[in-house]
Every structure is written in structure tokens, then in C-alpha cells.
Amino acid sequence: MPVVTILPQNKAVEAAEGTSLLKVIQDAAIEFVTKCGGNAKCGQCHIYVQEGRKSVSKIQRAENELLDTLVGIGSKSRLACQTLLGPENVTVELLGFSSGV
Numbered sequence: 001m002p003v004v005t006i007l008p009q010n011k012a013v014e015a016a017e018g019t020s021l022l023k024v025i026q027d028a029a030i031e032f033v034t035k036c037g038g039n040a041k042c043g044q045c046h047i048y049v050q051e052g053r054k055s056v057s058k059i060q061r062a063e064n065e066l067l068d069t070l071v072g073i074g075s076k077s078r079l080a081c082q083t084l085l086g087p088e089n090v091t092v093e094l095l096g097f098s099s100g101v
């Protein structure tokens, strides 16, 4: 199973391919509260995928449209709820305004 490393906590967890990064983060006992519960509506699950971007699911239209409305967007930006784990290891960075860090 691929390993997801979560920054800045530097916590590494294994998860099954096809699991959303939001679920991976929440299952890692990291507080990561979102308003929409994973429905690509709130944008609070905005993260940076620092490594393994090519391995995760591709951005779909709903995610892309919501990302366009958020601040701090870059080439590594994804919505954790819409990003599914692929076969390779991934490193994600939680952003201060969404992770409560």
C-alpha cells in the first residue's frame, strides 16, 4: 500500500489505493474539519501535494472550478476530498488556514 506523508506533522500513514486524501488525513487522527464533508463545495480541504502528484487522480471539473475561487492556489494545489490515492507514495502539506495548525 502507498504511504502518505502528511506535513507539517510529518506523520506517515499507509492507505489503500483509491482512498481520498481527505479520508487519509482524517484517519491519521489529524484534525481537519471541513464544512461540506467532502463534496467539493467548501474549499477547506485545499492542500499542496508536494510529492507524488502524477500518481494521484486527475483534477476533475468541479475541483478545478472550486480551486479557481480560492486564494493561495499553485501548481501543487488539490482538494483533498477530490484527490484519490494512486499506487505510489505521496507527500501532502496541510495549509494553516484549513488544518488548524
Ligand code: FES
Pocket (backbone or CB within 6 Å): 022, 034, 035, 036, 037, 038, 039, 040, 041, 042, 043, 044, 045, 046, 079, 080, 081, 082
Ligand atoms: S471537503 Fe469541502 S471541498 Fe473538500
